Amino acid sequence: MMQSHIISPLVDSDRELLLCFEHLLAERLGLHFPPLRWPEMARQLRRVAQDLGLASLAGLLPLLEQRVWPDDVRKKLAQHLTVGETYFFRDPSLFHYLSDHFLQPLLARRRDSNCRWLRIWSAGCCSGEEAYSLAMLVRQLLPDVQGWRIDILGTDINPLFLEQAQLGHYRSWSLRQLDSSIRERFFTGSDHHGWQIDSSLRDSVVFRELNLVEPVYPDPTKGMSEFDLILCRNVLMYFEPGQIKQVLKRLQSCLCESGILLLAPVEAGLCQEAGWRSESRPGAIAVLPRPAEESPRILNKVAVAADLPSEGEPIDRSLLFQSAPADLRTFSKTRIRGSEQMQQQVGQTLEVVLQQARDLADCGDLEGATEQLQQAQVLNKLDPRSYWLQALLEWEGGRLQPASQLLHKVLYLDPHFVLAHYLSGHIAVGLQKPELARRHYDNCLRLLADLPDDQILPEAGDASVAQCREWLLVSRSTLKSRCSV
Numbered sequence: 001m002m003q004s005h006i007i008s009p010l011v012d013s014d015r016e017l018l019l020c021f022e023h024l025l026a027e028r029l030g031l032h033f034p035p036l037r038w039p040e041m042a043r044q045l046r047r048v049a050q051d052l053g054l055a056s057l058a059g060l061l062p063l064l065e066q067r068v069w070p071d072d073v074r075k076k077l078a079q080h081l082t083v084g085e086t087y088f089f090r091d092p093s094l095f096h097y098l099s100d101h102f103l104q105p106l107l108a109r110r111r112d113s114n115c116r117w118l119r120i121w122s123a124g125c126c127s128g129e130e131a132y133s134l135a136m137l138v139r140q141l142l143p144d145v146q147g148w149r150i151d152i153l154g155t156d157i158n159p160l161f162l163e164q165a166q167l168g169h170y171r172s173w174s175l176r177q178l179d180s181s182i183r184e185r186f187f188t189g190s191d192h193h194g195w196q197i198d199s200s201l202r203d204s205v206v207f208r209e210l211n212l213v214e215p216v217y218p219d220p221t222k223g224m225s226e227f228d229l230i231l232c233r234n235v236l237m238y239f240e241p242g243q244i245k246q247v248l249k250r251l252q253s254c255l256c257e258s259g260i261l262l263l264a265p266v267e268a269g270l271c272q273e274a275g276w277r278s279e280s281r282p283g284a285i286a287v288l289p290r291p292a293e294e295s296p297r298i299l300n301k302v303a304v305a306a307d308l309p310s311e312g313e314p315i316d317r318s319l320l321f322q323s324a325p326a327d328l329r330t331f332s333k334t335r336i337r338g339s340e341q342m343q344q345q346v347g348q349t350l351e352v353v354l355q356q357a358r359d360l361a362d363c364g365d366l367e368g369a370t371e372q373l374q375q376a377q378v379l380n381k382l383d384p385r386s387y388w389l390q391a392l393l394e395w396e397g398g399r400l401q402p403a404s405q406l407l408h409k410v411l412y413l414d415p416h417f418v419l420a421h422y423l424s425g426h427i428a429v430g431l432q433k434p435e436l437a438r439r440h441y442d443n444c445l446r447l448l449a450d451l452p453d454d455q456i457l458p459e460a461g462d463a464s465v466a467q468c469r470e471w472l473l474v475s476r477s478t479l480k481s482r483c484s485v
């Protein structure tokens with residue numbers, strides 16, 4: 001079987017073939033498949049070959065080398081190679097920010113000057129959840145929406161995702177972050193049969209196929225310019241670094257004067273490596289209009305990255321402490337033992353104290369946060385989360401050794417604490433211990449392998465197992481390319 005050839009050891013002809021595919025996919029789709037991801041690439045390409053009725057992977061190569069790909073080849077590639085993880089109001093803090101700090105002031109200015117228009121683009125929109133979330137937000141902010149010209153565009157490379165977007169029919173899982181009042185206003189249906197978007201909302205969003213790597217934008221004749229807001233989140237993290245630079249340049253050129261381009265926080269490092277500066281926003285990063293002139297500062301989040309700040313380097317704190325995911329409550333419940341009521345009270349207090357620590361850290365009160373964490377340790381010294389949060393504070397301050405010792409404690413108390421392995425890996429990179437970093441990353445990958453893709457990880461904001469796996473692969477392959485471990 002082809003796959004067993006591809007996993008190891010590779011013979012030269014396999015290597016050559018996979019290298020050709022790697023280059024072609026990077027050039028034509030933007031997708032980054034370094035050697036560490038070759039097994040995955042080969043697996044997906046074999047599916048493409050099978051669907052196209054080809055006998056082998058080698059038979060696919062001449063098709064991909066054609067200047068214009070036949071429709072069926074293009075569609076099959078998009079279908080098998082793209083990642084379709086998304087849901088409504090993904091990163092709620094971003095939508096709050098957009099509502100209160102971007103859209104409301106913008107709409108008020110436009111109303112005052114009687115220029116009642118707004119243009120939004122969700123680039124890499126997948127099955128449409130992001131574009132529809134923006135449409136819902138705008139509806140909520142504009143009771144007189146009829147008197148406005150609102151353009152909301154969703155584009156993606158995968159036609160199957162776009163078909164679903166146009167249909168506007170979703171499983172409950174896509175609605176998992178959705179407030180029930182919003183669901184009642186804009187959907188009909190049930191958990192059992194799925195949820196259908198209200199037809200007027202559906203008709204207010206236009207979906208179109210677009211490959212971000214092709215220089216077909218900006219194009220004012222096709223409405224691809226003058227956007228107030230472009231969201232391109234969790235798309236570039238799969239891209240080849242050279243392509244990211246060009247895509248960001250083209251996206252920037254599609255903005256109007258005061259427009260903003262937002263990526264996911266996890267993409268800060270990639271943006272920076274591509275020579276663009278960014279600033280953090282709640283739940284996102286804004287790409288600044290001009291590329292960096294001097295060597296860029298590191299902006300980070302636990303789950304990003306290949307790059308670790310050196311000692312003392314500032315990090316965006318708001319990205320570190322995200323609100324606790326719901327499963328933390330379940331998590332803490334599992335620790336309740338003995339005298340039910342008493343333990344329950346302690347457990348509840350602990351949750352509050354931990355949340356306060358997060359909130360204080362979010363608004364920059366590090367001393368206050370540290371105090372809360374000490375209190376949390378008095379309440380339950382066996383709960384790894386207080387050491388975890390303290391490790392983040394140390395890490396944020398660039399104190400890698402104390403952060404590393406705290407993570408040691410976390411892993412002693414809970415060897416399955418995925419993000420502690422992950423951050424330990426980053427810290428080992430920063431401490432110039434690549435072999436140790438590799439071990440942590442590999443442990444992390446092993447732990448993730450046993451979890452379902454859509455499970456949300458504790459202490460990871462709303463990141464799923466599938467997302468963490470992707471981040472980890474990026475970190476792992478960067479480590480490999482830099483240190484050959």
Ligand SMILES: C[S@@+](CC[C@H](N)C(=O)[O-])C[C@H]1O[C@@H](n2cnc3c(N)ncnc32)[C@H](O)[C@@H]1O
Binds near residue numbers: 126213
């Ligand atoms: C993980 S989803 C992100 C969806 C949404 N933006 C979000 O953050 O929830 C990534 C999307 O990027 C799309 N994509 C990948 N390569 C692309 C390309 N070259 N051009 C346009 N879209 C692409 C995929 O099809 C997929 O729908």
